[in-house]
Amino acid sequence: MLKKIFTSLLFLTLLGCSSVNLSIDRDSYHAKGKNHRIKYIVLHYTAINDVRSIRALTRGNVSSHYLVTTDRKQPIYSLVPDNERAWHAGFSSFNGRENLNDTSIGIEIVNLGIRSDILKKYEKEKNFFIPQYAYIPYSQSQIEKVAFLVNQLKYKYNISPKDIVGHGDIAPQRKKDPGPFFPWEYLYRKYNIGAWYDYGDYRYFLSTDSYKSCSIEKIKSEFRKYGYDMNDTPEWDEESRRVVYAFQCHFRPEKTNGIMDAQTFAILKALNKKYSN
Structure with missing residues (x-):
């Protein structure tokens, strides 16, 4: 023990006499x-009210x-x-x-998410694919605040659409937020926020x-090309349908059923032509 102390003191003494410049030039x-x-910028809804949202995000294990x-x-x-x-993101991939x-900034928006009566029905049926009408819309003031905030962040950190x-x-x-009532197309057209497909494509x-x-394998590769964590099985199983559902909530919110169809495919191809070449 005394030997270690002596060695440390000797090192410090020599360090004090050294001509080496130990400053940091920034x-x-x-x-x-x-x-x-x-x-990334990730948008969420809280699924609880204002008071409970503030409490959960400041006192709990999420933020x-x-x-x-x-x-x-x-x-804001x-x-x-x-x-x-x-x-805020948990297990995630994109x-x-x-x-x-x-690698992301998380923005929570107070919104109850899905109507409780409908949610109970779908949970009882173990049905993940909840239609748009079951969700709760956002207020215009919330969307204006989100647009203001995201525009600041996207330019500051050079976030791609x-x-x-x-x-x-x-x-x-495992997640559905911010849901099919979040106005992605409106934010794109009015505020140039996020990605959206060209109608001609x-x-x-x-x-x-x-x-x-x-x-099916080729269609699934188009989802992966855009960024989604899609499996490569030769069928539309539950796991892959949930990815389709997430895509529809974002880009085809009027019909969110998790079923792959020609319209969903055309939107996906148009997005990849615009953003993924």
């Missing part, structure tokens, strides 16, 4: 080979970077600094990355009827 040089840690309440007079609450890791808590996603997009096996892929001649 100003002279800066590397170009770098980028932001933040790659988000921002919270938008239902009160139009309240500000910043709960976790952008450069810190919030616990566009080749996993565990998106590490297709990487502005919902929780359901990155965790389709959609009409082209729908009119060519290429869906009928395309194998």
Whole structure:
């Protein structure tokens, strides 16, 4: 023990007499080979009211970077600094990355999600594929706040359009939020937020009827190409249907049934033509 103390003191003494510059210069040089840690913006609904949402996101084992309440007079609450890791995404995957808590900013929007009476019915039937009418719409003030916030974040961190996603997009096996009433198309057209397909491309892929001649494996590869964590089984099993459902909630919300069809296929192809080449 005395020998270790003596060695440490000797090292410190020699260090004090050393001519080596031990300061850290943070100003002279800066590397170009770098980028932001933040790659995604993930939108959620809380499925509980304002008071319970604030309590859950500040006192519990879940968190988000921002919270938008239902009160139009309240500000957007910043709960976790952008450069810190919030616990909002859980097990997740999109566009080749996993565990998106590490690389995303989470925005929670207070919304009850699915009507409780309908939710109970579908849970009793063990049916994952809940139609749009069962969900609860967002208020206009909430959408304006989300648009304001996301526009700031996307420019600050150079987020690509297709990487502005919902929780359901990155965790389709267990999550449905922000649901089919979240106005992705409106945000795209009015605020240039997120990805959306060009209607002309959609009409082209729908009119060519290429869906009928395309194998299940090939269609599933189109989902993976866009970014979804889709399996490669030769059938539309429960797992793959949940991915289709998440896609429909985002891009074809008027008909969310988890069933692959020509319209869903045409939208997917149009998106890949625009964003995934």
